[in-house]
Amino acid sequence: MNKRLLINTWLCDGCGLCELVCAFSHTGLWHPALSRIKVLEDKKNGLFFPTTCAHCVNPPCANACLMNVIVKDPETGLTIRNESSCIGCRACEISCPFNVCLFDYVNEVVVNCDLCKGDPLCVKVCPTGAIEFVSVEETPERKRVAAASDRLLESAQR
Amino acid sequence: MYGYAGKILELDLSNRRVVFRELSPEFASQNIGGIGFNARILYDELKPGVDPLGEENILVFSAGALVGSPFPTAARTEASAKSPMTGTFGTSNSGMFFGTQLKNAGFDAVILKGKADKPVYILISDENVEILDAASLWGKDSWETIDILKARHRGVELALIGQAGENLIRFASLENGRYDGWGRTGLGAVMGSKNLKAVAVRGSRGIRPHDPAGLLAVTKKGQDLIKSSSSYIAFTEYGTMNATIPYGKFNALGNHNFSRGTLDGWKENFGKQVVDVFSDRHMACQSCIIACAHWVEITEGKYKGLKMKDMEITPMVAFGATLGLSTEAAIKGSELSQRYGVDMVSIAGVIAFATELYKNGIITREDLGYELEFGDDDTAFQLMKDIVERRGLGKILAEGTKRAAEHFDGAQKYAVHIKGLEIPMIDARGRWSTWTLGMLTNIRGGDHLRCRNPVENLRYNENNYDYTKERFGFKSHVYDYLDMPDNLKEEIIDMENDTVDIAKMSHWAEDLINLYNSVGICIRPPVMDRIGPTTLAEAYQVFTGIDMNPVEIMEGAERAWNLMKLFNLREGEDIKDLKFPRRFYEEAIGEKILDEAKVQQVLSNYFKARGWDPDSGRPKDETLSRLKI
């Protein structure tokens, strides 16, 4: 699987449904604090930023792990964990520059987005299309096209 | 407990006592949640006859029963107390994220009693409840206070007051963070009278649903229903501003203190297209799929740089029509109202009232220090400041239109309120419908949010009818999909004559909205016309595990309505108070005037529909026993 989440930040309206279903589907509790996707907020500008694990190629969390629990899945390229060996020390959490490791306080282990085994729930529940599940090849292409059309529009308006 | 957090927090600020009450399944299922809890608690525990601004008043917040679930729009929390404006049941409802944090902290409700000896705020962090010093916050506006408290206590949601609540302005509001509020009936003054600046809450627990798969299924069902509503798309684009066009066409906007039918430039000022000018982003409450809120930015002119969530029809019409201000000034008015913490409808109503008094020479430039004119934002905002700070005439106007009118000879005819609460948009002379009857029958006084025909047809102006009916105007599929028991449907909607019985529909609509305010979902049209007791009973049952059918759940809502009515009667409400302002019966806008006798007739029909005595408006014994009160 070479698909990843694509976040269209400007479309997020802060409804929090992604956090609710992520928490629920992994822990059985409807609580945003247990969600692996977090919506950050810029109050002064009414902006909402969904953030979640981007499955870095050379993840700082894996380097920090004192139990070598975090590895890259050779098939999918995802950053995966052997949760049964996690001692909950949170070293990975403070080593992630993007703050997307989650300390699951119920099970006392640290977890990250696992793309729901290939069918991410947040994508299904998002009412605005702010989160999409797209192929890795497609993503840079789409961004490129979007950037090009923005530039075109800008030059047309000048 | 499933679905509910399982506890109610009771705080006595006089002796700083904190009590956790267990929520029993009986109490929960009888009263459902939200306004249902508040009605029961205030009816049982608030002594009649207390001063609403005294320490014996009780302020209670209850989250809706479905809050904490992904059921669409399940975000809302009801706040209630004895109202300083009306002296009867005061209540208001707000969405965003306060309710979610409250339930996640472990509480379905918070009851605030007594009065602190000096300014304090409350921090609820899971089961840690602290009463903290608020001396450094007292005197600050609500947005400044939010910045300080959110930095000090990361992750909290806030219910708080601005300077208006501190100064006991009778119509002070409770603000719900920066984005929403419990605006009406003066709950902010109640909180201020307790020396309480804010309630900060954050929770780290979760709510367990009883039937997770069932909850997901009913959530999907609810989302699909809402999306299938014919008003869904329009609502996602323009939110509540959609309604300004029809109301404007009917001369129903309440221009200039309800003294004029039309206003030049109303369409340009607050027609729905202004949304496109000032907003390019939407915002949503917890679990909402509509996102009707607009993020607004003013990029030029006098108020350049102002950014906030706004362009709700109510404040836009309150400032734009009632006061005749420009669009930007209306947005500014919303900001000031939020910062000071005042009810936008009441403040606009009071300023409009003062403006008419000025126009008619009842108050003068010497009394005020400046002139007042409809459309002049500088002086309107100056008067707002004077009211919030109780300066000069502001001292009297801070008491609300009804009481202020008693101070001036000849002022009564300009006082636009019902039972002491200023009336928002919809001039009943311009458009007579379930909605406008609802202003009269509303538990809280002159208000528009508690009685809405779920299949209201905005295309028609009803004043050609006989006051007892409004036009249905829809095709039969709308009749078919309306979630209402068949026997009631047949009584209320006459497909042959294309009419709706206003009195009976009002009864249903009020109970339905009470139900919404008990489960904690939103009254926007795409929700109202598709989500009814059947879906809600199912959602309630899968979430809480408590058996509930559609009849029972509507009964619970009806019970709460009757409890509130009994509360009002106990506090001295009289059927004589249920009157529109005199000018509605005496002054015409265009050719329209309200026929008092016909209004009384349909009111009487409404009482009959409710099982209340038509002469006194008092719930009959058989109704009370049917509802097990």
Next chain:
Amino acid sequence: MRIVIIGNGAAGNQAAETIRKHDDQIELIMLSHETFPEYSACALPDCMAGWIPRSNLFLKNERDYDKQRIQTILGRQVSSINIDNKELSMEDESIAYDKLILATGSRPIIPSLKGSALKGNFVLKSVADLDKILEHRGSRVVVVGSGNIGVEVAEALEIQGCQVVLIELMERLMPKIFSHKAAAILRDTLEKHQIKVLTGEKVLEVIGSQRVEGIITDRRELPCDTVIWAVGVKQNVELAVQAGIDTGQMGGIKVNRHMQTNCEDIYACGDCIESFDIISGKPALSLLWPSAKRQAEVAALNCLGRESAYEGSLNVGIEEFYDTNFVAIGLTADALKEYEVQLIEKEDSRGYYCLAVVDDRVIGLELVGDCDRLGAIMSLIKNGTAISEVKRIISNPELLVNIPWYVDAGEILFS
């Protein structure tokens, strides 16, 4: 080609992993004087406390080495290295190498005081140490030294029901990591849980005839049946020194940015080397698991002829003592002495933190309590990002949308 790795710890195994990631043909031999497969020394106190089973300490089993085609020679000491012949000698055989990676680690120090060799004196660095401590079944324990190990062991043994005294030479606990305020909170936390804390006190002697019966400090005498020494480590550089490999001023093996020693085909990584601090650029001993792994990765890449340069070590430590988190990142405590620092300090119901700022950059963080969402600050410290830059980005939605985690950094920096 044959690469030999001396050491079966974090560094040794990461080196092997990196080599195998890029080349599955190269011959790999790993030597260790311990017999255990790779285990996490960091988790030893967790096992001591009873939070994880002993089996969870091991990160690999024999089959894993086979799968990675690492030939292991365990339980044997290397007696010397001949750099001219490129040969290692053990008691009864020699092994030739093309490239050699020294990951010999460090060993804990027991000062040579009277009585410090008695039965009942322990250190905690290996699984063997843990086994010995648990077998001893002490009930009155003195822990000497309040670095990470000392405090972790004190907590673990108190939880297991021992009476614990923690003695620290300096005036405050964890003096290399925390300044006074955080150290004071740590002290309160431990004392609340019945650990007796003695600071500014020096152990002079261990008393007892056949076994440990007590200790004498410069202030008092304390009865006990166990002494756990957590006063520091000595780097295992004897082999290197004897072979003619240079060491640095702090006593570790000297390496360049490619983890190369002064001998061309010999690399070194992990506890045994002298590293340098990523913020100050100064020589430093970075005795941390993540540093070992990163250095090993660099060493291995360079071994394979793939250029890689080490960026320096960042101090990052997170501890949880009795449900309270204690975090230190970057330069903290006495390491700040030579800087003119401005402090951003905050204390509230969520905890306490203190940021050390020099020249518009955060160079260190100490935090007690709520440690949510600190990664963004860690990154600022590591990369030397200017605080004014963070502010600029936070105030501009068009920029913030690409770096939203700066919202988290902003909450700590600007509230």
